[in-house]
Amino acid sequence: MSPRLGPIGRLGRYTATHRKVVFIAWAVIALGLGFFAPKVEHALSGAGWEATGSESVDARQVIDKEFDGLSSSALMVVVRSEDQTYKDAAFQKVIADTTAQLQADDRVTNVVPPQPGMSISQDGKTVVIQAGAADTANEMVRAADDLKEELPAADGITVSMTGASGMWSDFNEANRAAMMKSELISWPVTLAILVLAFGSLVAAGLPLLLTILGLVASAGTLYLGTKFMDISIWAMNFALMFALALGIDYALFIVYRFRGALFGQHEAVEDAVGETMDTAGKAVLFSGLTVLISLSAVMLVPSPAFRSMALGIMVAVTFILAATMTLLPALLGKLGPKIDNISLPWVHSGEHRSPKFAAWAERLWKHPIAYGSAALLVLAILIVPVFGLQTGMPSIKVVPDGDGSRVAYTQVQDAFGDGAPGALQIVSAQGEAAQVTAVAKADEGIAQVMPAMPGSGGSAMVQVVPAQDPSNPAVGETIDRLRDTLPATALVGGAPAENHDLEQALTAKTPLVIGVVLFLGFLLLLVALQAPILAAVGVLTNLLAVAAAFGVAKLIFQDGNLAGLLGLEPQGYLNAWAPVFFFAMVFAISMDYTVFLLSSAKEHWDKNHDPKEAMVGGVAHSGRVVFAAAAVMVAVFFTFALSGPLPPKEMGVILGIAVLLDAFLIRLLLVPVALRLLGKWAWWLPKPLDKVLPDVRFGHA
DSSP: OOOOOOHHHHHHHHHHHOHHHHHHHHHHHHHHHHTTGGGHHHHSBSOOOSOTTOHHHHHHHHHHHHSTTOSTTSEEEEEEESSOOTTSHHHHHHHHHHHHHHHTSTTEEEEEOOOBTTTBOTTSSEEEEEEEEOSOHHHHHHHHHHHGGGOOOBTTEEEEEEHHHHHHHHHHHHHHHHHHHHHHHHHHHHHHHHHHHHSBHHHHHHHHHHHHHHHHHHHHHHHHHTTTSOOBHHHHHHHHHHHHHHHHHHHHHHHHHHHIIIIISOOOHHHHHHHHIIIIIHHHHHHHHHHHHHHHGGGGSOOHHHHHHHHHHHHHHHHHHHHHHHHHHHHHHHHGGGGGSSBOTTOOTTOOSOHHHHHHHHHHHHOHHHHHHHHHHHHHHHHGGGGGOOEEOOOGGGSOTTOHHHHHHHHHHHHHOTTGGGOEEEEEEGGGHHHHHHHHHHOTTEEEEOOOEEOTTSEEEEEEEESSOTTSHHHHHHHHHHHHHSOTTOEEESHHHHHHHHHHHHHHHHHHHHHHHHHHHHHHHHHHHSOHHHHHHHHHHHHHHHHHHHHHHIIIIITOTTHHHHTOOOOSSEETTIIIIIHHHHHHHHHHHHHHHHHHHHHHHHHHOOHHHHHHHHHHHHHHHHHHHHHHHHHHHHHHHTSSSHHHHHHHHHHHHHHHHIIIIIIIIIHHHHHHHHGGGGGOOOHHHHHHSOOOOSSOO
16 A cells, blocks of 8 residues: 655656656756756856945946046056066067057057056066947956957067956956866766666766766856856856755655665565655755745845855755656656666665664764763864954965966066056045145055045046055955045045955855844744754754864965965965855765754654654664765765865865764764754743644655
8 A cells, every 4th residue: 555645756656657747848858958058157246246336346436437447447567577668679560569459449449558657666677558438347257268369469568467366367267277177087086986876877877867967057057147147257166066066965864764675675666766755755845945045045145146146046945846846757767777787796776774873873862962072072183173264355375376367466566566467446526636745645454545636527536555465354454544534535446445345244244144034044943843852952063063074264265274285375364255155065074964864753653752763773773874975975065175266175174174074073973862862852842832833744644
């Protein structure tokens, strides 16, 4: 007799018995969105790192309109020679050829030639040519992509593009190459781990199928999204990582359960699929919703780049979740016993409950204090450094050595001073220009003040050069002082001001984002587990893993430990987006394992209300899945940590360490210990909550 199934189980059984409909639907999705997928890379934007509505963004818009686009988005080309000056014929020809090339591009308004005292060095060997922005910040990054490859040069004379547009162009290019390298490494590593985890080549191919399908659909959707909004190129990078990670997680959990039902309980294929989706499928659904909720909180950050990155991940998660809930059960229904084809000789298909993890859980049950204390001690040691964590916006160090923007940046600093690559731009009414100039000259953080430039709309712009490197925190303090002392209508802009405003916005929104993620995560766990104490334990232990991961990140990226091994040049701080964005990502991934473990524990609790069986059974039935999924995810994330610019390394290390700690130290040790110590209180549900919460169960009748 077939088991009585809930809605998710019935959906799984339907897809298993109506496979043709499901396959056709997904073929249409894959072909329809796949048509647009190859176009996505060139449609995504390279900028967007700004705080929408900030003073610096307002300043840039005024400058673009009234000062021929000479804002932070303008192109900056540096011509440098070791033995010639700008007066020499060969040098003059390079300047003229560069100017002509820039003027020929429709995205350039006008070209400002080198001027003595402003853009010609004292020794005459370094000059700066500026090209005004005739388009948006994103389009100017694309202009830098195109123009930097065609810059003229001559023997002994270098021509390089820098500035914000040039830097983001070089960074995105290096990042793209690094991602491709990481993908080439991660795919075979992932397949090898999957074969070991599943024990069958056929079964191991299922998560990769889900991943590829999710990526194709996501890429096509993101391309269509670019027709309505700017979407960061990073959105596709993160979509790739999450599609691979979650595709594997979800397939592991469901295929393990399916094989246990099919081979271990000898159920019919359709019944095995129905039971699998009624139990493991329900847990996957809650896990996916948790991921989406966590990432949606990033939308609170008022920055196009961050919002579009979160959107890219959410699109990928949505497609992976939809494919897991419909296509995967249909494939299981089609494969049936063939799921174990081309299998390793030691594989036991019907082994849903792992004897090794059951023995581990029994050991934790007997010695909870010893093991729990050891885990907490390790976490505490790793968390301590986080209290000295500092953040800042990316410096030129995120661009690889030898890239044009970094070479030119250094040349400008050597010729004009540390702050010259990041001049501040102060816009005011023309009648206030003298006051602006006086205030700027009196500020200790300003090294040079340029003459005021009249604008077309009655405005004036005063460009000032900070005394320190644009990434130095002192420049942010200078910006704040200027804003406090300048006339109320004056606007302080320029690339350093835009970075400063974005950093301030991130700092202001981080507590809100973290609070929203924690609160919504708790609510979802409360609905899923029907146990407020256990839901709180799940959320709080997630925080421990995140804090420990950031503690390790502080030791590496701020203090420089292991910098040589990882091939990185520390900036002396973490990039400012790490606390908010990586927190949401890590928390989302951690909740995956939380749901897998505790949903399995709840299934056992609902059967007999025995705290020991809930704990031991939960670990025994989900431990192997959590272990295998974490191994794959750590391998994927660490491949990103071994190649490319600094931000991907930060991402790979923080996410990889977080998953490592969360899966092995928290989900498979600390949470089971908490279940042991709480006993029946872990599953306590107050009567008022019992009346309002939906009845969610992970077993089947």
